[in-house]
Amino acid sequence: MHTLVIRNVRPMGGEATSVMIREGRIAGYGQEVEGGAETLDGGGAIMIPGLVEAHTHMDKTLLGMGWYRNEVGPRLIDKIENERMQRRVLGIDPARQSARQAVLAASLGTTHIRTHVDVDTEVGVAGIEGVLETRERYRDMIDIELVAFPQSGMLIRPGTVELMDRALQLGAQVVGGLDPAAIDRDPKGHLDAVFGLAERHGVPVDIHLHEPAELGAFSMELIIERTKALGLQGKVTISHAFCLGMADQDYVAALIDALAEARIHILTTAPASRPAPAVKRLVEAGIVVAAGTDGVRDTWGPYNNPDMLERAVLVGLRNNLRRDDEVALALDTCTHGGARMMGLDDYGLNTGDRADLVLVEGETLADAVVSRRPRRMVLKGGKVIARDGVALFEAP
Amino acid sequence: MHTLVIRNVRPMGGEATSVMIREGRIAGYGQEVEGGAETLDGGGAIMIPGLVEAHTHMDKTLLGMGWYRNEVGPRLIDKIENERMQRRVLGIDPARQSARQAVLAASLGTTHIRTHVDVDTEVGVAGIEGVLETRERYRDMIDIELVAFPQSGMLIRPGTVELMDRALQLGAQVVGGLDPAAIDRDPKGHLDAVFGLAERHGVPVDIHLHEPAELGAFSMELIIERTKALGLQGKVTISHAFCLGMADQDYVAALIDALAEARIHILTTAPASRPAPAVKRLVEAGIVVAAGTDGVRDTWGPYNNPDMLERAVLVGLRNNLRRDDEVALALDTCTHGGARMMGLDDYGLNTGDRADLVLVEGETLADAVVSRRPRRMVLKGGKVIARDGVALFEAP
Structure with a gap:
């Protein structure tokens, strides 16, 4: 079972932690990284839901x-x-x-x-x-x-x-x-x-x-x-x-x-x-x-x-x-x-929610909003779909 | 007498031309480049006054x-x-x-x-x-x-x-x-x-x-x-x-x-x-x-x-x-x-005006405004003071 861990993210601008993602969903925070888990560095970015x-x-x-x-x-x-x-x-x-x-x-x-x-x-x-x-x-x-x-x-x-x-x-x-x-x-x-x-x-x-x-x-x-x-x-x-x-x-x-x-x-x-x-x-x-x-x-x-x-x-x-x-x-x-x-089920940053996530730089949540820096990472269903403001999918 | 020519700029989004700058002022448009003049490439950017x-x-x-x-x-x-x-x-x-x-x-x-x-x-x-x-x-x-x-x-x-x-x-x-x-x-x-x-x-x-x-x-x-x-x-x-x-x-x-x-x-x-x-x-x-x-x-x-x-x-x-x-x-x-x-004299893009100029990318003038891309070049009194969104002066 594929597990992804993003280290050093700050959910909603709070304390830095790691987020574990499994089967496209948030599996937990701050846990020990299991052997074989893929890890990514969040670089201290603020994490918000998609x-x-x-x-x-x-x-x-x-x-x-x-x-x-x-x-x-x-x-x-x-x-x-x-x-x-x-x-x-x-x-x-x-x-x-x-x-x-x-x-x-x-x-x-x-x-x-x-x-x-x-x-x-x-x-x-x-x-x-x-x-x-x-x-x-x-x-x-x-x-x-x-x-x-x-x-x-x-x-x-x-x-x-x-x-x-x-x-x-x-x-x-x-x-x-x-x-x-x-x-x-x-x-x-x-x-x-x-x-x-x-x-x-x-x-x-x-x-x-x-x-x-x-x-x-x-x-x-x-x-x-x-x-x-x-x-x-x-x-x-x-x-x-x-x-x-x-x-x-x-x-x-x-x-x-x-x-x-x-x-x-x-x-x-x-x-x-x-x-x-x-x-x-x-x-x-x-x-x-x-x-x-x-x-x-x-x-x-x-x-x-x-x-x-x-x-x-x-x-x-x-x-x-x-x-x-x-x-x-x-x-x-x-x-x-x-x-x-839109009646989205399982939306948010709680354990069990779909891992639709945005990592963005900011000192605080309000800073992240007003500064609108390029998104460092975007995940959809637990997969990275954009990095540093560039989507990994092609537009026509 | 120092002369600067910026080739391939589009004043207010109009036709491409070159602008000649001398003694900190706009000396003319579309002229032959004199021997010894410094030239810069405007890259087809739109030129607006500062x-x-x-x-x-x-x-x-x-x-x-x-x-x-x-x-x-x-x-x-x-x-x-x-x-x-x-x-x-x-x-x-x-x-x-x-x-x-x-x-x-x-x-x-x-x-x-x-x-x-x-x-x-x-x-x-x-x-x-x-x-x-x-x-x-x-x-x-x-x-x-x-x-x-x-x-x-x-x-x-x-x-x-x-x-x-x-x-x-x-x-x-x-x-x-x-x-x-x-x-x-x-x-x-x-x-x-x-x-x-x-x-x-x-x-x-x-x-x-x-x-x-x-x-x-x-x-x-x-x-x-x-x-x-x-x-x-x-x-x-x-x-x-x-x-x-x-x-x-x-x-x-x-x-x-x-x-x-x-x-x-x-x-x-x-x-x-x-x-x-x-x-x-x-x-x-x-x-x-x-x-x-x-x-x-x-x-x-x-x-x-x-x-x-x-x-x-x-x-x-x-x-x-x-x-x-x-x-x-x-x-x-x-x-x-x-x-x-502010009662600024000599402001604008006319010959004789102070060469306070901004070069910015855009298909049209309106595009340049709404897209707000990094400024390609900024001139103050005929001298380049910023390039590609970065000022050439240090902030404390």
Whole structure:
């Protein structure tokens, strides 16, 4: 039975110890090294569990393609329509592009990704098929969960619901949704379709909700109602949830209570230019808060990169988390928060957990986050898959 | 007469050319190389003018010191008092610390810094003296402008005005101020003292204004009144100016008009967790907008680093600047905006301008900003002062 021991690592920035890994799982800490065990030197690095990218769009990143000159209009619909057009013009191949992002993310210590994949009447399920190919090809490097995502609307583009159904048959594990009022112009109809798919396929739900203030809050109420009616507590995520950043604090407090009661998770990208959910307040209310990058260098915008330590910094900056304990909270949205949202079993640094691990230099945990140095080592299922910032898998 | 030619550079991401440098200035582009000229290979890098850090606090960064565990309280005054205490406890040496930040900033392509240096009844002018030492020591590497900054208040701590006066005699080039209502509890008194010092010493003004909404707007009005009364148009900067992010849009519009008329500059750090001035709107109104890092890894917070390309990204994220022309605008706050704020003559890429230059890889200008690769070469006054991300000057 193969045993790997990494000496001189500091779990979560604590005391240096050795970690023993067997059959892809953490077998214990600080034990005597058995004869025949392979040993690696952790060099005093901080060890954290694998980073969790809980919201991205791997099928449409432009990584590795020529620079896309962004001249898009200001409205949400401008960006959606521009993207559908550019998909053809630029030749954005979902399998190739998702593979590029997967390898880059793995080099940065991400061991789990939830990705929303476009399903619409133009692309059909080709995006789903492409990302499924990547999921299979890189299964030893990273776990990828697919959300069937009706980016262009569902009811306003007849045939989309059937395509979503097909995507879930093919292997998408989550049903997505998008701005029930603002895009489909029919909040009840949109959400009934989304939750209908979830019920039929027995899958979780993850809905993009950019709708502002009281409008978004109304859609949120409809989501909460359906979550409870269908017994989907703990299985529903609302992504973005900008309405939780609205001015009416009494209304926000009521929504937070209702979300907590329905065990609905909140995903944030910590956007600097939009109202956003207050991470600390949600966590204190017992809500699972996960973090994601959103699109990485795509037709929507150029800034994002898939480094989840950088995302933790952005969560910290957006939420004014300055103290060391608060920086740890920001990091938690990029580790345990995402893991709980995705329902990952055996995630973490306890004995028995899967050995999905990141070694990164830092004097303290907060230092490791803010300094974002190249990851010294990344392990997936107990195997080293990246060293010194370079993945051991090839990108296309 | 020494001539340096850098071949194969792309000014602002345009066509490749060569740049000739003579007597510390740009002598021309695309010319024949004269016999005896030293030549360097730009490798096709994008060439931009030196980055301008228009607001930081070099005297109190903790760079290179042990990790500071931040457990500070939530109020502004908690942070101010904690910092005064930690200055003694940690032994924060202004000369050493400002030198560390100067060298790091230079390695990242910053060629000009405006730094606010604490003046109070505990530290006296020791901070000013320390940063003046750094300014002198690294004068061939970077230009440093000192603002005498009454961080702990001026009127509430008798003797501070006299120390500010002394700081300006010693060589501080700008008079600072801070939240006239919120800290000194006497907006008229505080601003009369600040502008009195400016008049007496014939120096520009740069006032930290964190005060929120209508309170900040009132202080802003008092600043505008004094700027006009004393004929200081073009010489006054308001840093932070959070009140310009307030909800009352009519009031904001009136303030913008008044600021533009008084030619008052706005400095932003593009804070993600606070209301903030809308950069594009201010620029369109003809106001000079500069960007700064604020404190770099200090007792206030751990996140900031002095990379002004990262700051341009944060300006872009905060202001939702996604298009390529908008990314260029974000960069402009970190180059020309800062230069205009600081009244730098001969700044830019025109023939005759000082050869303060940064070479950075990128397919396009926007790519160079968002990718933030190590700076290939940094020149100050025509001399190479950093290569491949490493400064040629030693930090203490």
